Amino acid sequence: MPVLTRLIPSPVVVDIRAGALDDLAGLLADQRISGSGNLAIAISGGSGQALRERLASVLPGADWYEVCDGTIDSAVQLADDIKGKRRYDAVVGLGGGKIIDVAKYAAARVGLPMVAVATNLAHDGLCSPVSTLDNDNGRGSYGVPTPIAVVIDLDVVRGAPVRYIRSGxxxxxxxxxxxxxxxxxxxxxxxxxxxxxxxxxxxxxxxxxxHPGGIGDDAFLTVLAEGLVLTGISMSVAxxxxxxxxxxxxxxxxxxxxxxxxxxxxxxxxxxxxxxxxxxxxxxxxxxxxxxxxxxxxxxxxxxxxxxxxxxxxxxxxxxxxxxxxxxxxxxxxxxxxxxxxxxxxxxxxxxxx
CATH class of the missing domain: 1.20.1090.10 (Dehydroquinate synthase-like - alpha domain)
Structure with a gap:
């Protein structure tokens, strides 16, 4: 009798813990996502700059792209910029939901794997097969591949406005x-x-x-982060x-x-x-x-x-x-x-x- 199974689109690796961001370069190399370090990293113009300063020395082969907003135009522009630069191993979305959604769409457009490095836990889009982007008619949802990796540093998450955690x-x-x-x-x-x-x-x-814990507990934040990731995967399954x-x-x-x-x-x-x-x-x-x-x-x-x-x-x-x-x-x-x-x-x- 044949054994029937199905393949589930899901990240190769999910790293949720305090200090995860400091090991980003090693994780990408170990998982064979980017051994060369040739990455296109999308960041915001605000908090993203501080993260760039923190990571630039350990990711010397990366190019950094500032994303101004969460619109379809910004996502298309990012894709065009990436395509015209050089050959990359992956696109990294480093930031909140808007940055990750823009990076997911741009990566899909240029045919590269996408790594989601979430700096807050505001919603379940960080691992979903959907990019929610503003357009001329309001807001649209665009199908994209699931991120190949998800990294969530609890220390970074705790540094974001608490309202983002509540939203998640x-x-x-x-x-x-x-x-x-x-x-x-x-x-x-x-x-x-x-x-x-x-x-x-x-x-x-x-x-x-x-869960009996609260926003200030690592145990609770881990369960919340895992829950948002699982929700994204559930959408891929469905x-x-x-x-x-x-x-x-x-x-x-x-x-x-x-x-x-x-x-x-x-x-x-x-x-x-x-x-x-x-x-x-x-x-x-x-x-x-x-x-x-x-x-x-x-x-x-x-x-x-x-x-x-x-x-x-x-x-x-x-x-x-x-x-x-x-x-x-x-x-x-x-x-x-x-x-x-x-x-x-x-x-x-x-x-x-x-």
């Missing part, structure tokens, strides 16, 4: 709601579900949700963002589109959206647990915590299904009217306050 917590926890939406769609519409991808995403979220994108992400996109100058970090909005979505599906105990954990880590659980009124939140929830046409979540399933959303929010707010 919200994004990771939201996986549980996203998978519940996927399973709902499977039951109601017959959409196929990948059990392995769902398991990976859900367990990544559960590990963060139920072939799209379904394991980590549900009603909570539709609500997040609605905030971004309706209130572009006031929207909060991605993970803060999806964390709130996930707690509300759990309440909508009748999982009130789980919604309460979400709210308790989010509060413990300093994340918002009510729209006023983000600077939005109840009316603005209701409008965002009502608009949310339009942000992902064809995606079926608890929002599409219930198809609530404006007054029903308002009543559901009042019940949610009462439940999590009690």
């Amino acid at each position: 917590i919200g994004d990771a926890i939201s996986n549980i709601s996203c998978v519940a939406d996927w399973e709902l769609s499977h039951r109601v519409t017959g959409e196929s579900i990948d059990g392995l991808a769902a398991a990976m995403a859900r367990q990544a979220g559960e590990a963060v949700l139920r 072939g799209d963002s379904r394991p980590a994108s549900g009603a909570c992400h539709e609500i997040n996109h609605a905030f971004d589109l309706l209130y572009p100058r006031r929207s909060a970090p991605h993970g803060e909005q999806v964390g709130l959206g996930a707690a509300f979505a759990m309440h909508l599906r009748g999982a009130h105990d789980e919604a309460g647990l979400f709210a308790t954990v989010l509060r413990r880590h300093g994340l918002p659980v009510l729209p006023e915590d983000l600077g939005f009124t109840i009316d603005e939140f209701v409008r965002a929830v009502e608009y949310a299904p339009q942000t992902r046409p064809g995606r079926f979540t608890i929002l599409e399933h219930l198809d609530l009217t404006t007054d029903q959303i308002r009543d559901a929010y009042a019940d949610y707010a009462k439940t999590i306050r009690s």
Whole structure:
């Protein structure tokens, strides 16, 4: 009888620990990603310059490219600059989400492997097969190969603004709601579900949700970083963002589109959206647990915590299904009217306050 298996796109190496950045050159050589040190390294113009000064002496063969923003134009420009320079072994994205997304897209465009060196844990995009980039129509998601390596230095992560870590917590926890939406769609519409991808995403979220530690603990930061990496791999397994994108992400996109100058970090909005979505599906105990954990880590659980009124939140929830046409979540399933959303929010707010 033949043994059937499948190949899972995943990084060759994942290095999550304090001091990992100092061993970057050795890791790339040992894993045969870049023995020559011929690297194209994308950095930001701010904190990226300090990292360049720190690493320049141990990466003498690298060329450094400053990325000004997270737009598709910047990603195309980076690809053009890399292509016209010299032959590189790999592209390294050294920075936060925007830098990594730009580097992923540019690497795909020039046909080089990409190494993600994350300086914060704001969201699960650091290891996903997607680049989220701003364009003339707002923001788009572009399919790219999974990074060949992921390096996360906990010392560097702790030096980033704490709000970035909180955002990552919200994004990771939201996986549980996203998978519940996927399973709902499977039951109601017959959409196929990948059990392995769902398991990976859900367990990544559960590990963060139920960890007793806090933002200042290396043990907790390691679980959070691992959870974000696993979430990215789950999307590679599924072939799209379904394991980590549900009603909570539709609500997040609605905030971004309706209130572009006031929207909060991605993970803060999806964390709130996930707690509300759990309440909508009748999982009130789980919604309460979400709210308790989010509060413990300093994340918002009510729209006023983000600077939005109840009316603005209701409008965002009502608009949310339009942000992902064809995606079926608890929002599409219930198809609530404006007054029903308002009543559901009042019940949610009462439940999590009690």
